[in-house]
Structure formats: structure tokens, C-alpha cells
Amino acid sequence: MSRKFFVGGNWKCNGTTEEVKKIVSTLNEAEVPSHDVVEVVVSPPFVFLTLVKSLLRSDFHVAAQNCWVRKGGAFTGEVSAEMLVNLGIPWVIIGHSERRALLNESNEFVGDKVAYALSQGLKVIACIGETLEQRESGSTMSVVAAQTKAIADKITNWDNVVLAYEPVWAIGTGKVATPAQAQEVHCELRKWLSENVGADVAASTRIIYGGSVNGANCQELAGQPDVDGFLVGGASLKPEFVDIIKSAT
Numbered sequence: 001m002s003r004k005f006f007v008g009g010n011w012k013c014n015g016t017t018e019e020v021k022k023i024v025s026t027l028n029e030a031e032v033p034s035h036d037v038v039e040v041v042v043s044p045p046f047v048f049l050t051l052v053k054s055l056l057r058s059d060f061h062v063a064a065q066n067c068w069v070r071k072g073g074a075f076t077g078e079v080s081a082e083m084l085v086n087l088g089i090p091w092v093i094i095g096h097s098e099r100r101a102l103l104n105e106s107n108e109f110v111g112d113k114v115a116y117a118l119s120q121g122l123k124v125i126a127c128i129g130e131t132l133e134q135r136e137s138g139s140t141m142s143v144v145a146a147q148t149k150a151i152a153d154k155i156t157n158w159d160n161v162v163l164a165y166e167p168v169w170a171i172g173t174g175k176v177a178t179p180a181q182a183q184e185v186h187c188e189l190r191k192w193l194s195e196n197v198g199a200d201v202a203a204s205t206r207i208i209y210g211g212s213v214n215g216a217n218c219q220e221l222a223g224q225p226d227v228d229g230f231l232v233g234g235a236s237l238k239p240e241f242v243d244i245i246k247s248a249t
């Protein structure tokens with residue numbers, strides 16, 4: 001089964017109105033493979049979501065960088081899944097390592113959030129990944145399997161889930177996993193899905209890589225059989241994001 005390549009751009013907490021308009025203009029003018037070949041989603045800060053959605057080309061889509069998902073209303077400062085649906089924002093990133101580490105979002109809480117976001121009609125980029133300490137102790141696969149299990153325990157339909165493997169030690173550090181390291185984890189994750197969820201889900205679920213992807217390393221990473229795309233940080237704010245989109249194989 002072929003899996004459509006997926007390239008997400010996580011702008012994190014960056015940009016002014018003018019800078020956002022400039023990035024969108026660059027994306028709107030870019031010549032990229034058709035949407036049948038690559039699915040492109042950009043994720044601006046909440047405050048720019050509707051502006052980007054209103055200006056972005058129709059074959060690219062917008063994602064929120066998180067959403068609050070618990071019945072009984074959202075905490076001050078949060079944006080609920082329902083609000084994103086109301087605004088016509090189709091995608092949301094959930095479980096990013098920065099939220100897991102800094103806001104203590106547990107595996108179970110992330111699983112609940114993924115399930116609730118899907119139940120509201122959102123499509124989810126679900127992030128998993130190990131820390132440097134966990135990798136150096138040899139527990140990478142047990143960590144990412146536990147994170148994936150916490151999601152699998154709460155959902156039955158994976159059609160609108162993209163799994164994003166983010167080695168925490170590669171985020172914002174300039175350190176990138178080697179293609180072999182990324183392929184090894186992606187392959188093991190697909191095997192875990194096959195053994196614990198089902199062969200069809202394993203074959204169809206996009207597993208994308210995130211962690212210091214740029215225009216120079218994207219081709220080799222994209223050439224790995226179980227790397228189905230990227231979630232790109234800093235480079236997604238630069239024109240080289242177009243080169244990363246073009247790395248779709």
C-alpha cells in the first residue's frame with residue numbers, strides 16, 4: 001500500500017503578521033509536487049491560524065499546535081478542539097515533546113487528547129519520541145511503544161492520524177537522527193502497529209520524522225522506506241521548506 005508523503009511545518013512560537021504573510025506568499029508561489037503525491041500542512045501559532053487559513057493556497061492545509069480536549073471547558077489561554085472545528089482548522093498537533101516535558105502531558109493524557117480531537121472531527125499529528133537519556137540507556141523502542149500504546153488504547157480508527165517520531169535530542173538542536181536511526185525506529189513502530197493494532201493500519205499510517213530536518217538532509221531521510229514525511233521546525237519558516245516538500249518521493 002502506498003502512503004501519501006506528508007510534510008508538516010511547525011512554526012512554533014515565531015512570526016509577526018508581516019513575516020507570516022511573507023512565508024505564506026512564498027508557499028503560494030512554490031512549484032511543488034501535486035497534492036496526490038504530497039500532503040502539506042503548516043502550523044502557525046494560534047493567533048495566526050485564521051489569517052494563514054485565509055491566505056494559504058487551497059492545496060495546503062493548516063494545523064493548530066495543540067488543543068485542549070477535556071469535557072467541561074478549557075483552561076484559560078487554551079483553545080478547544082471545538083473552537084478549531086468551528087474555525088475550519090482541520091489538523092492539530094498533539095503530544096509534542098515540549099508539552100510532555102514542560103506541561104507534564106502524560107502518555108495517557110496524550111491518548112485522551114488524540115481520541116477527543118478525532119471524535120470532534122479533527123485530523124491529528126500525534127508526536128512520540130525519546131530523550132537522549134532514554135536513547136543512551138537503550139530504551140528508545142520501549143518508550144515510543146508505550147507512547148503509541150497509550151494512543152492505540154483510546155482510538156479504533158487511525159485514518160486521520162499521522163504518527164510523528166521526534167527524537168527529543170534532535171529538536172531545535174541541529175542534531176538530526178541519521179537516516180538509519182530514523183528508519184530503524186520507524187520500521188519498529190510499523191511492526192508494533194502491525195502486531196498490536198493490525199496489518200492494514202500499519203501499512204496505511206504515515207510515520208513522519210521530526211528533528212532538525214532541513215534542505216540538505218531531507219532527501220536521504222525521505223529515501224528511507226518507512227519515513228513517510230516530516231514535521232519540520234525552523235526550516236519550515238524559510239524558503240528551504242519548499243525543497244523539503246519537493247523531497248516527496
Ligand SMILES: CCCS(=O)(=O)CCC(=O)O
Pocket residue numbers: 010096127164165166170171172173209210211212213231232233234235
Ligand atoms: C515531531 C516534532 C518535530 S518539531 O515540530 O518540534 C520540529 C523539530 C525541529 O525541526 O527541530
